[in-house]
């Protein structure tokens with residue numbers, strides 16, 4: 001099978017531009033490449049035979065950056081740590097939702113984030129990030145990267161974020177060393193927002209020596225409901241384990257951006273060995289066919305669930321983007337930056353950890369598990385589970401209280417999910 005970019009499934013019919021959901025079943029692949037198979041085969045192979053020694057030499061020259069690509073030339077297949085047809089087709093398909101030029105798929109969301117960090121940060125650099133972050137990212141940034149000489153500075157997600165980020169960059173010794181601005185929006189688990197366009201502007205305006213890369217972890221809303229690259233971000237990052245994979249049966253990550261930046265990420269991916277495998281790639285290709293169906297259904301269910309929780313006497317507070325009202329300081333940003341409120345709801349049970357645990361232990365349909373974005377609803381306790389790495393003294397400042405429960409809403413019938421939450425709240 002030789003994939004030729006020019007011969008892909010067309011992206012439009014005459015003047016009519018095809019939408020991503022229509023291209024998810026076949027873009028980047030043609031049945032005639034593989035015996036007419038309507039679906040792309042799984043290329044479960046570690047290595048690829050060269051047709052000649054000259055071809056092998058030419059492929060390696062590109063892979064190791066020994067010469068520039070000739071016009072229209074793409075990297076040939078060498079070895080599955082560098083590239084594999086299932087991954088390449090998946091990467092092409094993933095670019096469509098975010099209208100990115102290129103993508104790199106990694107073994108996990110953390111592998112994607114670590115690969116990006118090792119691509120764009122060097123000893124002496126500052127990493128400026130929003131907080132809270134996903135627990136694993138927080139650990140990588142605050143515990144691991146400092147061991148490589150990287151200084152980490154943070155600012156809060158939510159209404160105070162813009163001013164705090166600006167303030168951090170008003171210190172010239174920080175501004176001159178920023179190698180990357182990394183934000184997670186909506187923030188996990190609070191749904192607090194960070195203004196992507198403002199961060200992109202700060203990167204241009206405040207960092208005089210070089211423009212830092214602006215990377216956005218878009219796991220919570222994307223790729224359907226938020227498109228960071230349109231707001232000036234350089235990279236959109238996903239834990240594909242979540243909505244993109246969508247069935248709680250695989251671990252993967254992805255980075256999207258310009259050809260130029262993704263080429264750098266791919267080089268790091270090759271040498272850190274963080275490329276995903278063909279089987280996972282194939283599973284995600286299958287997942288992408290129903291991405292819009294799943295995310296739309298989950299988003300609709302989440303609204304019913306959030307409305308139910310907001311009216312419940314044993315619930316003190318609901319963090320749900322669909323409940324932001326015009327008088328909320330984040331409302332304008334939400335309307336500008338997000339397409340829909342997504343399927344993540346966090347709420348405070350009346351009481352504290354004991355009450356939250358009683359609720360979680362009483363669930364019958366909704367599973368008590370970390371992770372999110374799958375077809376089944378999942379509930380967890382951020383303070384002692386996903387975000388337990390954040391010192392207890394720092395958690396409340398980020399909105400992570402002992403009473404907080406996070407729920408990822410699945411595709412079940414919403415009345416069944418609500419019935420389960422109702423009986424579990426009765427146990428509180």
Ligand SMILES: *Cc1c(COP(=O)(O)O)cnc(C)c1O
Nearest residue numbers: 108109110134188219239241252
């Ligand atoms: C899960 C998650 C990650 C990490 O992804 P893995 O696939 O588990 O490595 C990063 N960011 C966010 C927001 C997540 O929810």
